[in-house]
Each structure stands twice: as structure tokens, then as C-alpha cells.
Amino acid sequence: MMRVLPWVYLAAAFVFIYLPVATLVLFSFQDGQLPVPPFNGPSLRWYADVLGDSRLTAALINSVLVAFGASLTAVTLGFLAAYGLARHVMPGSALIRALLIAPLTVSYLIVGLGLLIVLTQMGFGLSLMTAGIGHVVINLPLAFAIIYAAMGAQQQNAERAARDLGANERQVIWLVTVPMLAPAIGAAFFLSMTFSWDEFIISFLLTRFDVTLPVEIWSMLRSGLSPRLNAIGSLVFLVSIAVVLTLELLFFRKRRS
Amino acid sequence: MTAPVTLSGLNHWFGTYQALVDINLNIEAGEYVTLLGPSGCGKTTLLSVLGGFIAPSQGKVMIGGRDMTSVAPAKRPTTTMFQDYALFPHMSLRENVGFGLRMAGVGRAERNRMADAQLALVGLADDAEKRPHELSGGQRQRVALARALAVGPDVLLLDEPLGALDLKLRRAMQDELKAIQRQVGTTFVHVTHDQEEAMAIADRIVVMHAGRIEDQGPPARIYRQPASLFAADFMGEMTHIDVQVTQQGVETPFGCLHLPAPQHGAATLCLRPEAIGTTGAQIDLGPARVRDAAFFGTHIRAHLIPEAAPDLVLIAHLPPGDMPTAGDVLPLSASADTITIFPKEP
Amino acid sequence: MSTKGQHAQGWGFVAPALLWTFAFFIVPFIVMGAMSLATLDGRTLIWGLSFQNYAELAEKRFLWRAILVSLEITLTVTVVSVVLAYPLAWIIAFNVPKRWQRLALLLAILPFWTSYVVRSYAWLLVLARDGVVNQTLINLGLIAEPLTLANTRFATVTGFVHFFVMLLTLTIYANLVQLSPNYRRAAQDLGASAFQTFRHVILPLTLPGIVTGAFLTFVLCIGDYVTPQILGGNTELTVPQVIMVQLGRRADFPLAAALAIVLMGIVTVAYLASARWLRLDRL
Numbered sequence: 090m091m092r093v094l095p096w097v098y099l100a101a102a103f104v105f106i107y108l109p110v111a112t113l114v115l116f117s118f119q120d121g122q123l124p125v126p127p128f129n130g131p132s133l134r135w136y137a138d139v140l141g142d143s144r145l146t147a148a149l150i151n152s153v154l155v156a157f158g159a160s161l162t163a164v165t166l167g168f169l170a171a172y173g174l175a176r177h178v179m180p181g182s183a184l185i186r187a188l189l190i191a192p193l194t195v196s197y198l199i200v201g202l203g204l205l206i207v208l209t210q211m212g213f214g215l216s217l218m219t220a221g222i223g224h225v226v227i228n229l230p231l232a233f234a235i236i237y238a239a240m241g242a243q244q245q246n247a248e249r250a251a252r253d254l255g256a257n258e259r260q261v262i263w264l265v266t267v268p269m270l271a272p273a274i275g276a277a278f279f280l281s282m283t284f285s286w287d288e289f290i291i292s293f294l295l296t297r298f299d300v301t302l303p304v305e306i307w308s309m310l311r312s313g314l315s316p317r318l319n320a321i322g323s324l325v326f327l328v329s330i331a332v333v334l335t336l337e338l339l340f341f342r343k344r345r346s
Numbered sequence: 347m348t349a350p351v352t353l354s355g356l357n358h359w360f361g362t363y364q365a366l367v368d369i370n371l372n373i374e375a376g377e378y379v380t381l382l383g384p385s386g387c388g389k390t391t392l393l394s395v396l397g398g399f400i401a402p403s404q405g406k407v408m409i410g411g412r413d414m415t416s417v418a419p420a421k422r423p424t425t426t427m428f429q430d431y432a433l434f435p436h437m438s439l440r441e442n443v444g445f446g447l448r449m450a451g452v453g454r455a456e457r458n459r460m461a462d463a464q465l466a467l468v469g470l471a472d473d474a475e476k477r478p479h480e481l482s483g484g485q486r487q488r489v490a491l492a493r494a495l496a497v498g499p500d501v502l503l504l505d506e507p508l509g510a511l512d513l514k515l516r517r518a519m520q521d522e523l524k525a526i527q528r529q530v531g532t533t534f535v536h537v538t539h540d541q542e543e544a545m546a547i548a549d550r551i552v553v554m555h556a557g558r559i560e561d562q563g564p565p566a567r568i569y570r571q572p573a574s575l576f577a578a579d580f581m582g583e584m585t586h587i588d589v590q591v592t593q594q595g596v597e598t599p600f601g602c603l604h605l606p607a608p609q610h611g612a613a614t615l616c617l618r619p620e621a622i623g624t625t626g627a628q629i630d631l632g633p634a635r636v637r638d639a640a641f642f643g644t645h646i647r648a649h650l651i652p653e654a655a656p657d658l659v660l661i662a663h664l665p666p667g668d669m670p671t672a673g674d675v676l677p678l679s680a681s682a683d684t685i686t687i688f689p690k691e692p
Numbered sequence: 693m694s695t696k697g698q699h700a701q702g703w704g705f706v707a708p709a710l711l712w713t714f715a716f717f718i719v720p721f722i723v724m725g726a727m728s729l730a731t732l733d734g735r736t737l738i739w740g741l742s743f744q745n746y747a748e749l750a751e752k753r754f755l756w757r758a759i760l761v762s763l764e765i766t767l768t769v770t771v772v773s774v775v776l777a778y779p780l781a782w783i784i785a786f787n788v789p790k791r792w793q794r795l796a797l798l799l800a801i802l803p804f805w806t807s808y809v810v811r812s813y814a815w816l817l818v819l820a821r822d823g824v825v826n827q828t829l830i831n832l833g834l835i836a837e838p839l840t841l842a843n844t845r846f847a848t849v850t851g852f853v854h855f856f857v858m859l860l861t862l863t864i865y866a867n868l869v870q871l872s873p874n875y876r877r878a879a880q881d882l883g884a885s886a887f888q889t890f891r892h893v894i895l896p897l898t899l900p901g902i903v904t905g906a907f908l909t910f911v912l913c914i915g916d917y918v919t920p921q922i923l924g925g926n927t928e929l930t931v932p933q934v935i936m937v938q939l940g941r942r943a944d945f946p947l948a949a950a951l952a953i954v955l956m957g958i959v960t961v962a963y964l965a966s967a968r969w970l971r972l973d974r975l
Contacts (some may be wrong), residue, residue, distance in 0.1 A: 095779075095787040102780045103799070105718040106858065107702035112824050124817055166709040173705025189709055190716050196915025198932050198953045204721030204762065206727055206945055223740070228718045229709060258701075263911045286807050290917055294939070303809050310813060310922065314820065322810035329805035337798070399877055420718035421880045436896045446882030446890075485806050497882060 110326065111326040112148040117319035124316045135320035145321060152286060154218055155301055157223035160232075160281035164274060166225070167232030172266065174247070175240040186237075193230040200226055201294040208295070215297040228284060239273035253255035279336065348375045348531050349410030349423060349500035351396065353657035356405030358391060361673050363392045366402065367557040373535065373550075375410075375500075375572070375683060378527050379537045380544040382504035383580070389537045390505060410500055420449075421628045423500035427507050431490040433478040438466060439489050440474040446497035464492040466550050467526065491523070494531060495558050497588045500616060508543060520546045541581050545569065553577040575688040585622075585660050587615040589687070595646040600631050605685060612690035619647070621684035622662035624676050629685070631678035634660060646670070650678065728949035729880070735943070745950035755934065761953065762930040765845065766914040769852040770906050776853065776904070777860035784861070797865060797883040801858045812922040815851045816842055819923075843925030851923045852916075856909045861906075867901030903969035909961050915955060931955055 096138060120132035139145060170189060173183050192200060204223050208215065251265045256278035268275065289303040296304060302325070309318055356369035359398065365388050381389040392398040395407060398419035407415045414422055425446070433442050444461035452460070465471050468488035475500045479484055487507060495504055508525070509518040516563075524547050527534045538544055552562040553576070561573035562611040572578035577616050590597045591613050595604045598615060622631070632654045639648040645663040648670060652658055660678070670676060728746075730739045749755045784796045806814065819841035826838040841847055875897065879889040917932035924930070924957050929937070931951055938948035963970070 095756045095783045098779055099783050099787075099796075102776070102857075104799060106803055108824070110806060112817050113806070113810065113814040119816065122798060123822075125820055125822045126824060165714055169705045170709035173702045177702030177705070179702040179706070182933055185706060185710065187716075189713055192713065194911070194963075195721075196911070196932075196955065196959075197937065198915050198917055199724075199956060200717065200720075202935065202939075202948060202952050203724045204716060205939070206734050206949065207720045207723050209945075210723065222716055225712060229712060233709065253748060303807060303828065306809050306813075311808070318810070319811055321818075322813065323809060325810060326803075329807075331801075333805055336808065338853065397881065419877065420883045420885070424881075426877065428874040428878060430874055432872055432878040434875065434878075434897075435895055445884075449879075449883040449885075449888060493878075493882070537819070540861055 091106060113319050114323045116163075117315055117323040119316045121317070122315070124314055124319045135316040136324070138317055139320045139324065145302070145305060148300055148302045151217055151299055151340060152302040155221045155224060155292070156282050159228060159285045160278050162221075163225045163228035163232045163276045163281050164236075167229055167277060168236050168267075168274060170233050171240055172262065176245070182270035189233050190230045192226050192236075197288065197290050201291040203293045204291075210235070215295055217296060217299050217301075218291045219295040220301065224285045224288060224296050226282040227291070228287070229314045231284070232281055235277040235280070236270060236273050239270055244269045261294035347423075347498045347500050348533050349503060351407075351533065351535070353392075353406040354406045354408070356395065356402050356407075357361055357640060358395065358400065358404075360404045365557050366395070369559060371552065371559065371562070373501075374534060375521065375533055377519045377554060378398070378427075378524065378534045378536070378547060378549045378552075380417075380538055380548040380552055381537055381546040381552050381641075382541060383560075384539055385430065387554040388557040389539075389554045393426070393503050393505055393535065393537050398422050398499070408689045423675050424503055425494040425497055425499040426503040426505060426568075427505045428579045429488050429509055431478075433486060433489055435478055438475050438477060439470065442478065442489060443493045443496050445493065450497065459668075461492075461496060464496045465489075467495070467529075468492045478486075482546070483511050484519060487511065487519060490528065495526075495532070499532060501533045501535065501653050503535060504540070506537055508538070508540075516540075517546070523547060545581075553580060557582075566575050570684065571686060573692065575614060575616070578686055578688070583619055583661060585617045585619070585658075587617065587655075587658065588690070589615045591687070597657065599652070600629070603682075605682060605687060607687045608689050613687050614690055616686045616688070617660070617680055619661045620645070620661040621680045622650075622660060622678055624664065624678060624682070625644075626677075627679040627681040629680045629682055631680060633675050634678045636672055636674045636676065638672055639664075639670050640665065641669060650676065652678065709899045726954060727946055728953050730946045730949075731945055732946055736841065745947050746954075748947065748952060754785060754929070755951075758929050758931050758934045758951075759958075761845075761928050762914055762955075763934075763958070765848060765852070765920070765930060767851055768908045769856060769913050771880070772849065773856035773860050773909055774855050774902060774906055777857045777905075778864055780857070781861045781864035781868055786867055793869075797862070800861050803854075804858055806913065809918055809922070811855065812851050812919050814846065815854065815923055819847050819850070841856055843927060844922065847923060847930065848920045849923035851919045852913055855919075856913065860905045863896065863901055863905040867898045871897055900969045903966050907962060907970060911959055918970050 102240040115128060116137060118131035119128060120134065120135070147247075170185075173179070174186060181183070201223055204219070204226070208219060213219065247265050247269060248261050251261050256264065287303065288301075289307065292304050292309065293302040302307075306318065306321060309315070309321075351371075352371040353369050353371040356366050357364065358366040367388075369392060378400065380393060383389045391400060393400045397415070398417060398421075401416055405415070406413060409423055415464065423614055434445065436447070440458060443464050444457040446456035447460060462474055465474055468491055470485060470488055470492070473481070478489065481489065487510075491593045498511070504523075508519050513517060518641075520543055523534075523536075527569070536544075536547065548565060551560060551565055551568050553560045553568065553572075553574075555574075555576045561568055561577040568577060569581045572581060578584060586600060589612075591607045591610045593610070595602045596607050596613070634650040634652040637649040637651055637659065639646050642663075643666065645666055646669060648662050648664055650660045650662055652660060653675075662678070664670070714872050726739065729741050729743065729746055730737055731742050732738070749759070780800065784793055784800065803811070816823075820826070821838050821842065823838070823842070825833075825841060829835045830838065871894070875893055876889055879893045880886075884892065886962070915932060917930075919935055920930045921933055921936075924933075935951045935955075936946040936950045938951070
């Protein structure tokens with residue numbers, strides 16, 4: 090009894106964890122109007138429907154653009170701040186660090202709400218750009234924290250050696266610091282992309298006509314249950330895990346060799 | 347509290363890898379035994395089998411005359427002192443030492459009294475309220491010992507107990523461990539890879555290699571007359587000389603010697619560095635040229651090239667009196683009873 | 693190089709990030725604080741130092757109900773998630789063979805990567821009146837009529853728990869495997885039963901990790917709009933839902949801002965309550 094109990098629990102946990110995903114994917118192949126039992130199919134009609142939907146493809150491209158732009162900005166700003174704080178003695182550096190990390194402790198809803206209030210008071214129009222600004226606010230602390238934590242004495246000695254050999258500040262950063270910190274910078278960028286790609290509430294509050302994919306899915310939801318939503322959800326899931334697994338394998342290979 | 351241990355016919359496999367091979371070992375009550383060998387030799391596996399953390403694939407573990415092969419660690423009259431000490435960081439020293447008594451249902455007042463007595467035994471009577479992180483490495487080691495002894499085990503198992511300490515402290519703790527063992531009388535089984543530690547502390551050394559027991563006996567015997575070439579090498583530095591054992595005796599570059607030898611054929615003759623001297627012992631090694639020499643305080647360690655065998659380099663510990671210089675030629679000799687000969691390994 | 697020059701150079705690197713945080717986080721935050729003290733006259737905003745919005749929170753039933761509902765849901769979710777995730781992490785760490793642990797863990801958190809909105813929608817499918825759960829129970833003959841599962845607090849809690857069990861399993865697992873296996877061995881060697889080992893040794897040693905995970909769950913859960921909106925329906929509203937209602941057709945920004953400030957106040961209290969055990973630097 091005590092021997093099987095853990096395995097029963099494990100199985101039950103996996104059923105709970107996979108129940109919604111399995112239902113989502115199964116009924117994306119539904120040959121009918123409703124994604125509920127009984128299952129008729131399989132049919133690929135909803136996938137064809139989704140892939141032919143220009144609003145969805147536009148939203149998808151918007152999402153990639155916002156995620157890429159926001160991540161690039163966040164990682165660049167985060168890297169520069171980490172470099173400045175780790176390599177230069179500055180008064181009040183503890184306070185600066187706390188300030189840069191602060192947005193991490195606040196709900197996305199509140200970050201979005203604050204920006205919305207300021208932007209509307211200033212008469213600023215909402216667009217993909219404003220959503221991107223919001224995404225940088227939430228991703229910058231993460232990028233800064235990851236890169237700052239990775240800046241150890243080892244890099245500092247390499248930087249000193251480079252300076253000693255005649256490199257100027259720009260050359261030190263480009264030829265020594267950035268290549269040595271590439272794993273941390275890559276991780277920060279990847280995490281930033283993931284968060285931005287999946288972020289809903291800030292995009293919802295700060296966009297108007299052009300929207301990101303989660304916001305588009307949200308508006309589709311208003312018309313009720315539909316296998317179309319299953320199809321688009323399954324596609325997003327498939328692409329995400331493909332990316333995650335690829336990265337996992339790449340990192341795993343790298344670490345082993 | 348003490349008990350004898352008998353291991354018979356032990357074999358253990360991890361998958362296809364055989365970690366223990368035909369282990370038979372008797373340990374007497376109150377004996378201090380060290381299991382000595384390089385990492386991967388099976389000594390820690392053997393200790394885990396004794397402690398009940400690994401059930402052996404084959405064989406029997408008897409402790410105090412009772413079969414303990416499949417008894418859980420909690421129910422055995424053994425306790426283990428772990429290499430990383432495994433002191434509970436969220437408990438004071440008193441709570442750590444009293445933990446086993448608490449599990450046994452001993453009341454608070456009684457167990458605090460017993461825990462304090464154990465802490466006094468290891469010299470930490472004043473630190474009972476402290477937490478493990480406030481202690482030095484040597485002090486943690488003492489607490490781990492006190493905790494393991496507090497439940498009054500028949501057999502105490504020590505897994506590289508001094509491994510985390512620096513050399514000086516390790517030598518001091520060896521003496522202390524030995525003294526405490528004498529005082530409590532418990533059977534101690536101590537795993538180590540340090541042959542000096544083993545010699546300093548053990549009544550009996552068990553040398554292990556590739557899952558087997560290579561040799562066992564008192565330290566002096568193992569050092570002087572080891573049972574195998576591996577045991578000989580592991581106990582200390584030596585010069586190996588290729589020889590032939592024939593009808594006439596042992597044919598060496600230094601002539602034919604009459605020594606007790608194994609079967610005829612190619613063999614390896616082993617010479618301990620301290621066996622070689624310049625004072626004219628029984629076996630004459632002829633003149634040898636000094637390649638280099640270094641002062642070690644208690645002796646001078648020298649590499650010498652004998653004229654009789656220019657391909658050979660002898661390692662010798664010479665008396666620390668006068669320092670030879672490179673190029674000097676010294677007349678060397680060795681005493682017969684320190685020489686061991688083993689059949690050449692294929 | 694002089695210290696002054698060093699300072700100037702350091703500022704040069706830090707300034708862009710600092711300015712960004714200041715302009716798009718600190719300033720909005722201050723403006724939001726000011727907004728919560730403003731009032732609305734019809735459609736016109738009147739800046740001032742009025743505590744009318746906060747007074748309304750105490751007076752109007754739908755407002756303080758929302759705070760209560762949010763707290764109830766969040767506390768339930770936090771407790772249930774920890775209680776469910778701990779055994780799962782334990783089993784993966786101690787019962788699953790070493791070589792399969794990485795795979796088991798990866799499988800346990802893979803649904804993380806379904807889109808956030810889609811995950812709640814998928815639970816709606818599962819819990820719908822003619823959804824998978826009801827159909828299965830009817831086919832098994834366990835119930836005659838479908839149960840009302842969707843658009844209830846139960847659905848909201850289920851959706852949240854699903855997400856946070858994955859998160860907590862990951863953090864608790866990391867905590868368990870970093871403990872030396874010798875702690876367990878030592879406890880058992882000294883006569884502790886499996887339960888005593890857990891109660892006296894493993895649980896106290898993993899408590900900081902649990903509290904950190906629980907705090908994270910609390911913060912993310914209480915500020916979430918999507919899950920209660922999709923799964924809970926409109927039977928009862930949480931604070932984020934009420935905030936969104938104020939932003940929508942009523943355009944009552946001052947009240948929304950006051951609610952946001954209250955939300956932050958609750959998180960601060962939760963932080964202070966758990967600060968003793970929190971290890972945020974270890975996240």
C-alpha cells in the first residue's frame with residue numbers, strides 16, 4: 090500500500106496537470122461547432138480557419154515585434170546598469186539596485202494601470218509602442234538581476250587584463266564583458282521574450298487598434314467556446330514547447346561538452 | 347555498549363557494476379577497524395551495508411550475533427557519523443545530540459542531561475545552546491560524534507570523519523577519536539583513504555581494492571609485510587625492481603639474493619625508502635650516484651641511480667645528518683626483512 | 693583615475709535604466725497615488741486631497757466584498773497549492789529514480805507554456821456544463837444531472853491551483869534536492885520514523901523555500917484579472933475585476949487607483965508577515 094501510494098499520487102497529479110491541455114488539443118480537431126464531448130473527427134478545418142485569419146496573423150506578428158523590441162531594450166538597459174553598478178564604485182548603489190528591482194514586486198495590473206493613467210492624462214495615444222514600454226518596465230528588473238548576479242570577479246580580472254593590454258572602455262565591453270556574459274545575457278533575453286510574449290493585462294490596457302496575440306485571443310473569447318480557440322491555443326502551445334525543448338537540448342549539449 | 351560484527355559472503359552490484367566482491371570479515375567487540383582504500387574501492391559501500399542504508403545483493407550481516415542483513419538503519423544497533431556531519435542546522439547542539447533520544451521517547455529533562463554529558467565528553471560542554479553554523483569544522487566533527495554516541499550504539503560507523511579538516515587538525519583529532527573509543531569501548535568502523543590516519547588510529551586495517559579485501563591485519567604488519575602489491579603500494583612510497591625468481595634464488599641487478607619468494611618467474615621486488623641506507627646492512631646494493639636530494643626535517647629524501655642498474659631510480663630516506671649533493675656516490679645497502687616480493691602482474 | 697571620474701562614468705551606464713524606471717514606473721506610481729486622492733464630478737476630474745475614494749471602499753458593499761473575495765480566494769489558492777505541490781515535489785525528488793527526475797519535472801511544468809489566457813479557457817472547456825468532467829461523471833452513472841462547475845469560485849480556484857502547483861513543485865523540488873541526503877539518513881539512523889524525519893528535519897529545513905513560494909503565489913494570485921474573469925464569471929468580483937470595471941464604462945480612474953493602492957497595501961502586509969522566512973534573493 091505504502092509502496093504504490095506515491096505512484097498513484099504522481100499519476101493523479103499528472104492527470105490534473107494535463108487535463109486542460111489534453112482537452113484543448115483534442116477538441117482542436119473537433120469536426121463541429123462546439124469543443125465539448127462527444128468528439129467527432131479528427132478534422133483539420135479549424136486549423137485551416139485559424140491560419141487563414143488575417144487578424145490573428147497580424148496579432149501574432151505584433152506579438153513577436155513587441156516581445157523582440159521590449160526584450161532587446163530591457164536587456165540592453167539592464168546590462169549597462171549592471172555593468173555600471175558592478176564595476177564602478179558609486180554612492181547609494183544599494184538604493185539604485187532596489188529602485189531597479191522594485192517593479193518586480195508590483196502586479197502587472199498596477200504597472201499597466203499607472204502607465205495608462207499617465208499616458209491618458211498626457212494625451213498620449215495608445216499603440217503597440219506603449220505596450221512595449223510597459224513590457225520593458227516589467228522585464229528590465231529581471232534582465233538587470235540576472236546579468237548583475239552573473240558579473241563575478243572572474244570577468245573583472247579579465248576586464249582588468251584587457252585594460253592593462255591597452256583596450257579602451259568600449260573595447261573592453263564588446264570584446265571581453267559581453268562575450269563572457271553571453272549565457273546570462275541570453276538567458277535574460279529568452280526569459281524576457283517568454284514573459285512579453287505571454288503577457289496579457291499590460292497589452293490589454295495599453296494597446297488600442299493593433300493588438301498582441303493574447304489580447305486578440307481574449308476578444309475571440311467573448312463570442313464563447315469555439316474549436317477555433319482550441320486550434321490557436323494548441324498552435325501557440327506547440328510552438329512554445331518546441332522552442333523550450335530546443336533551448337533545453339542546446340543548453341544541455343553545451344553544458345556537457 | 348559494544349558488539350562483534352560478522353560479514354559473510356557479501357556481494358553487491360550497482361546495475362552491472364560489482365561494488366563488493368566476496369567480502370568476509372570478522373570484527374571483534376570493542377575493536378577499532380579502519381577500511382582503507384582509494385575512492386571507488388567499495389569501502390563506503392561496505393560501510394553503508396553495515397549501517398543498513400544499502401541492502402547487499404548477496405551475503406549476511408551479523409551484529410552481536412543477530413542477523414541484521416535486512417533490518418532498517420533505525421532498528422540497528424549502529425549509528426553513522428557522516429562525512430558532511432549532517433548536523434541539523436535548525437537545532438542547537440543540545441537538540442542535535444538529543445535527537446536520537448527524543449526519537450526513542452526519552453523525556454526532555456533526561457535527554458538534555460544525557461546530551462550535555464555527551465557534549466562534555468567531546469569538550470563542548472559550554473556550547474550546548476549554539477547552532478552548528480557557529481562552530482569550526484573540528485567542533486562540528488565533535489558534535490557529530492557526540493550525536494552518534496548519544497544513543498549508545500554497539501557499533502559506530504565513521505565515513506571519512508576527518509576528511510573535511512585540514513592536516514594539522516586531522517592529526518590532532520585522530521588521537522582524540524582513539525581516546526574516546528577507548529573510553530566508551532564501542533566498536534568503531536572507520537572509512538578513510540589516508541593511510542597515515544589508518545595507521546595512527548586503527549587496531550586493525552582492512553585494505554580494499556576494486557570491491558575486494560586485499561589485506562587485513564595490524565598496521566605494522568600491513569606496512570612491513572603486505573599481502574599484495576596493491577596493499578604495499580597503498581601503504582606508502584616504494585621503489586619497484588623487476589626481478590626473476592629461479593631455483594637459485596631471486597635474481598636482481600644487484601646479484602642473486604636468497605629471500606623467501608613466491609612461485610618462480612617474473613616478480614616485483616619492493617623496497618621501502620627507509621629500508622635503504624649507507625650503513626652496511628645485509629644486502630649490498632653497491633655504489634649509487636645521487637641525482638637529487640631534499641631536506642624533510644625527519645629525513646633526507648633522495649633519488650639515487652645505482653651503478654649496477656643505471657635504468658633504475660631508487661628512492662631513499664637517509665638520516666637528516668649531512669646533506670649529499672647531486673653527483674655524490676654513496677655505498678648503499680638494505681635490510682632483508684623489509685623487502686617484499688610479489689609475482690609480476692600481467 | 694579619480695573617484696569623481698569613476699562616479700561620472702558609473703552614472704553614465706546606470707542612467708538609461710534608471711531614467712526608464714523613473715519615467716515609466718515611479719512617476720506613474722506617484723500619479724496613481726495622487727489620482728486615488730482625486731474625485732470625479734460627472735466626467736471631470738478634480739485633483740485634490742480627498743479620501744472619499746477610500747471611504748467608499750468601506751461604505752460600498754460591492755467594494756469591500758471584492759476585497760474580501762480576493763483575500764479568500766488568494767488564501768485558499770495559496771494553502772491548497774502548497775499542500776498539493778509538496779507531496780508531488782517530494783515524490784519526484786525521492787521516489788522517482790535520479791535519471792528520470794529531470795524528465796518528470798519537465799513534464800510537470802510543460803503546460804506552463806500554454807498561453808496564459810488559453811490555459812484558463814481550457815479549464816472552462818473541462819468544467820463546462822457539457823464539458824469533459826460532467827460528461828464523464830454522467831457516463832459513469834455517478835450523477836444524473838450535470839454539476840455547475842464553471843462560473844463559480846471553485847472554477848477560479850481550480851484554474852489558479854493548476855498554475856501554482858506547477859510553480860511551487862518547481863521551487864519546492866529545488867529546495868528538497870539541495871538538502872544533503874545525509875540529513876534524512878542521519879535522522880533515520882538515529883531512530884526517526886519516516887513521518888518524524890519529515891516533521892522534525894525536512895519540513896523545518898524547507899520552510900524558507902515554502903514560504904517564499906507561497907508569498908510569490910499570494911502576490912501573483914491577488915493581482916490577477918484573467919483567471920477569475922474567465923472562470924469565475926460575474927457571480928462575485930475580485931479586486932482586479934472591479935478595477936477593470938472602473939476603467940471600462942464608468943471611467944472612474946480615481947476609484948481604480950484607490951483599489952490598486954489597497955491591493956499594494958495587502959501585498960505589503962503579506963510581505964511583512966512572511967519576511968522572517970523569505971529568501972527572495974534565492975529565487
